[in-house]
Amino acid sequence: MNCTDCLERLDQYVDRELTDEELDQVRRHLADCPPCEDLFRLKMNMRRVVKVCCDQGVAPEALRSRLRQILY
Amino acid sequence: MVLVAEPAADTNRGDSFVEEAIAHLDTLYRGALRLTRDPARAEDLVQDTYVRALRYQNSYQAGTNMKAWLFAIMRNLFWDRFKGGRPEDVSLDGDSQFALYDTLKDPSAMPEADVLDRIAAEEVVKAVEQLPELHREVVLLVDVEGFSYKDAAEVLGVPIGTVMSRLHRARRQLQKLLYDYAQESGIVHSKEEGA
Numbered sequence: 001m002n003c004t005d006c007l008e009r010l011d012q013y014v015d016r017e018l019t020d021e022e023l024d025q026v027r028r029h030l031a032d033c034p035p036c037e038d039l040f041r042l043k044m045n046m047r048r049v050v051k052v053c054c055d056q057g058v059a060p061e062a063l064r065s066r067l068r069q070i071l072y
Numbered sequence: 073m074v075l076v077a078e079p080a081a082d083t084n085r086g087d088s089f090v091e092e093a094i095a096h097l098d099t100l101y102r103g104a105l106r107l108t109r110d111p112a113r114a115e116d117l118v119q120d121t122y123v124r125a126l127r128y129q130n131s132y133q134a135g136t137n138m139k140a141w142l143f144a145i146m147r148n149l150f151w152d153r154f155k156g157g158r159p160e161d162v163s164l165d166g167d168s169q170f171a172l173y174d175t176l177k178d179p180s181a182m183p184e185a186d187v188l189d190r191i192a193a194e195e196v197v198k199a200v201e202q203l204p205e206l207h208r209e210v211v212l213l214v215d216v217e218g219f220s221y222k223d224a225a226e227v228l229g230v231p232i233g234t235v236m237s238r239l240h241r242a243r244r245q246l247q248k249l250l251y252d253y254a255q256e257s258g259i260v261h262s263k264e265e266g267a
Contacts, residue, residue: 011236011239011240011243012236015214015220015221015239017220017221042188042247043243045186045188045189046188046243046246046247046250047215049188049189049191049196050196050200050211050215050216050246051215051216051218052193053193053194053196053197053200054102054106054196054197054200054212054215054216055102055216056102056193057098057101057102057105058098058101059097059098059100059101059118060101060111060115063097063101063115063118063119064094064097066119067094067097067118067119067122068094070119070122070123071090071093071094071122071123071126072087072090
């Protein structure tokens with residue numbers, strides 16, 4: 001696998017959307033290619049940071065009680 | 073994910089349906105907040121999503137992905153109500169601005185991975201909220217909620233390839249927004265300055 005092939009599959013690699021065979025090919029390329037490995041780390045970190053930052057906070061209690069009244 | 077069933081009214085089934093649906097309230101509210109960028113609108117959107125979900129509960133197949141089903145209802149309501157209709161599969165996917173950014177291949181535009189950890193959470197949220205809606209919603213589904221491409225495609229009513237291309241562009245744009253912020257706020261210095 002060359003860098004172009006690897007970069008094309010990097011999002012899918014990060015998102016665990018590749019077949020086992022493709023996953024293995026990307027993993028082996030990353031082990032031998034520091035620039036692609038850097039980009040992989042950046043993408044992984046970005047996905048983690050976006051999740052952590054956007055996944056905070058709860059629904060207002062007033063909304064919860066209003067919904068319970070409406071739905072039951 | 074198509075809402076076609078008759079309105080339902082089986083009480084026992086209804087109660088367990090509501091319990092299961094309510095369990096996703098916090099998640100749905102956070103999603104609504106990111107979509108509308110306004111707490112009052114987010115509350116309205118979530119409330120209307122639940123009312124509609126209850127009304128069409130017969131079209132939900134027990135044991136399937138309730139969260140995805142609720143997100144699909146909410147997302148459609150959002151576009152109908154706040155954006156004047158659901159989006160066609162449009163020009164954004166060929167957006168030349170991002171294509172240009174992709175072709176720059178400028179190594180100084182790529183932040184070190186650990187820079188992201190030094191950016192405050194609210195700045196990350198702000199960057200996500202600056203994305204165009206079509207890009208923002210796919211980031212919400214895949215990055216925040218952890219949906220597979222297939223589930224995200226069903227929620228959005230688009231092919232998996234469209235999910236992938238929107239996600240790729242959204243992430244490139246986020247990367248740029250966060251890197252620009254990191255530079256402006258002095259978290260990183262541009263490589264030219266440092267050289």
